[in-house]
Amino acid sequence: MGDEREGKTVEPKRLVLVAACVLVDADGRVLLARRPEGKPMAGLWEFPGGKVEPGEVPEACLIRELKEELDIDVAKACLAPLTFASHEYEGFHLLMPLYVCRRWEGQVRALEGQALTWVPPARLREYPMPPADEPLVAVIRDLL
Template sequence: MEECPDSFVRLDAALPTVLVAAIALVDIEGRVLIAERPAGKSMAGMWEFPGGKVEEGEIPEAALIREAKEELGIDVSASCLAPFAFASHSYEKFHLLMPLYLCRKWDGLIVPQEGQRVKWVRPLDMGDYPMPPADLPLVAMLRDFI
């Protein structure tokens, strides 16, 4: 049996774990909404799935409902959120655990609420947009699924 190389994953239990929930909004044409991280935030200029940090006492689905309203001005129902995959990635100062949910139905028009740019992109074209390292494996999974 072939061994997995350790060079790809930094196993550091001393890093704090940060739970962030993300959403892949999928339109009727099979495109996914991505948002550009605004200036002043870490990884500014990179494109990501909308979402945000899960607050203490909050479950990921509730965080996504809150974040969809705060960031995009839309209403999402928990029953329309389908768990899809998750990312587990060590950055320099924290370890990110990020469940990604698919959503094909929401109420309202998407209007960025925080000055961020958004774009509908086919999964096959997501490689044209710089994304945080944690998002890249999720993009590959979306390409196979959608």
Template sequence: MKLLLVVACALIDADGRILIAQRPEGKPMAGLWEFPGGKLEPPESPEQALIRELAEELGITVREPCLAPLTFASHAYAQFHLLMPLYVCRRWEGIVAAREGQAIKWVKPNKLRDYPMPPADEPLIPHLIDLT
């Protein structure tokens, strides 16, 4: 089975809310909510990929020292096995904005379960509730 490495970030604002983004129509699992991030492009490190993805998706600048690894997801989908490190970021430059047609929302950690997420993302929620 193919191993797919993607990286995700829990952006946490000054009020302790976490940013989630809704997968747009036309993408697999459209309508589900997830943490921003994406696939690595060779020869990127996970941190470099996340910095690039956050700039592309949300228009913000993140510095590598502001990314703190928290946990990871390991999930077997039908076509591939997903390995997804989750980083926490509390400091960035710029204003968060949806730049790829996705809906975005700031959510208190204890309300994350109110938003349907891909199976790989759901196990990350308790770690974020414990963190805040």
């Protein structure tokens, strides 16, 4: 079903559900991962996470993605919902619940060749991010 705007029918965009996580270390820093070459928006910094698979809930997605990308084990009880992003990209609409995690098992390490950095919340704006991630920075800074 299309949407009427200025007399034109606008087809709805595909909704993409992505879960992301603000990992906070003992010093109060936030982990950012740089999107690798060959991926859309390569070179931009983002919060770890990934696409929610059909039939999967966001928490299970994060537990899976954090293990696959960073080699850490996260318990569902350690994922606290914080906020969400809703952003229209060309060709799809992104809905991204954002969780906070302060406890995990294992040493964070990049398993997919991505650069990682721990950033004090006050310096998050210094890192170029995808448009959907940018509004989340103020919420994170307020929290931390």
